[in-house]
Amino acid sequence: MTYGYIRVSTNKQTVENQRFEIEQFCKKNNQSIDCWIEETISGTKEPDKRQLGTLLHKVQQGDLIICSELSRLGRSLFMIMSILNLLMEQGTKVWTIKDNYRLGDDIQSKVLAFAFGLSAEIERNLISQRTKEALARVKAEGKHVGRYKGRQPSHYKLTGNEEYIKKQLRKGISKRHLSLELNVTWLTMNKFIERNRLCPD
Numbered sequence: 001m002t003y004g005y006i007r008v009s010t011n012k013q014t015v016e017n018q019r020f021e022i023e024q025f026c027k028k029n030n031q032s033i034d035c036w037i038e039e040t041i042s043g044t045k046e047p048d049k050r051q052l053g054t055l056l057h058k059v060q061q062g063d064l065i066i067c068s069e070l071s072r073l074g075r076s077l078f079m080i081m082s083i084l085n086l087l088m089e090q091g092t093k094v095w096t097i098k099d100n101y102r103l104g105d106d107i108q109s110k111v112l113a114f115a116f117g118l119s120a121e122i123e124r125n126l127i128s129q130r131t132k133e134a135l136a137r138v139k140a141e142g143k144h145v146g147r148y149k150g151r152q153p154s155h156y157k158l159t160g161n162e163e164y165i166k167k168q169l170r171k172g173i174s175k176r177h178l179s180l181e182l183n184v185t186w187l188t189m190n191k192f193i194e195r196n197r198l199c200p201d
Contacts, residue, residue, distance in 0.1 A: 003055060004033040005067040008040050015040075018068045025066065025097045033066070043075035046183055047083060056083065056181065061091030069098040078127075086180050088112070157184055158192045165189075166198045 004026075006018040015038045026032060039051045047053040052073065059065065065087070067073065074080045084103065087094055093104040103109045158165070161182060168178055179189035193199055 001034045001059070002031060002064045002066065003059070004036045005052065005055065005065055005072060006036065006038045007043065007050075007052070007067075007072045009042050011040055013040070018072070021068050021097050022066055031064075031066070043071065043073070043079075047074070047079070048182070052083075056086060059087070059090070059092045062093075064093040064095065066095045066097070069096050070101065082180050082183065084112075086177065089177055089180075157188065158182060162196055162198060165193065166200070169193070169198060170200045 004019070004022045006015045006022070008015055008018070019036070019038075022033065037051050037055055041050050047056055055065070070080055070084075073083050084094060088103060088109060093102075095102055103112060165178060165182075169175075175189050175193065176186050179186045182189070184192075
C-alpha cells in the first residue's frame with residue numbers, strides 16, 4: 001500500500017498544496033496513492049492523538065508513506081526521529097518530496113534508522129537530565145516532590161494500553177519497539193509489562 005500523508009496546522013491553511021505536490025511527484029515517479037490521510041492539527045501533538053497514530057499502527061512491511069517534507073510528521077526532532085525509527089524497524093518506506101529522503105530497506109536507510117534511534121535516545125537523556133536538575137532545584141527550595149511515601153498511583157501513563165501491548169508482545173514485537181511507538185522510555189514500558197503481567201506465557 002502507498003499512503004499520502006498531509007498535515008496542516010490550522011483551518012486557515014489548505015491541504016491542496018501538499019496534495020498537488022504529492023500527486024505531481026507520483027506522476028513523475030510512476031507511483032499512485034492507494035489511501036490519503038489528511039488532517040488539520042498541530043505537529044506538536046503526539047502521533048496517537050492524530051490520524052498519523054492510526055497510520056503507524058496500520059502500515060506493514062513494504063508499505064510506502066509519501067509526504068511533502070519531514071516536518072509534516074512532527075515539530076520536534078525527538079518526535080520525528082522516533083516516528084522514522086519505528087517505521088524503519090517495521091520495514092515501512094518513507095519518501096519526502098522537499099527533503100528528498102528515500103528511506104527504505106537498503107543499507108543507507110538502516111544506517112539512518114540507527115542514527116534516528118540514537119538521536120532520539122540522546123534527546124530523551126537530555127530531557128531526563130533537565131528534569132532531574134529541575135527536581136533537584138525544587139527539593140533545594142524545600143518543596144515536596146512526587147508521591148507521599150506508601151501512596152500508590154491509580155493511573156499510569158500506559159494505562160488503557162494493556163490489551164494492545166499484550167497483543168503486540170505475542171506477535172514478537174520488542175519492548176523497545178513498543179516504547180518508541182507509545183512514546184515512553186524502555187524502562188517505563190518494562191515496568192508496566194511486569195507490573196501488569198503482560199508477558200506472553
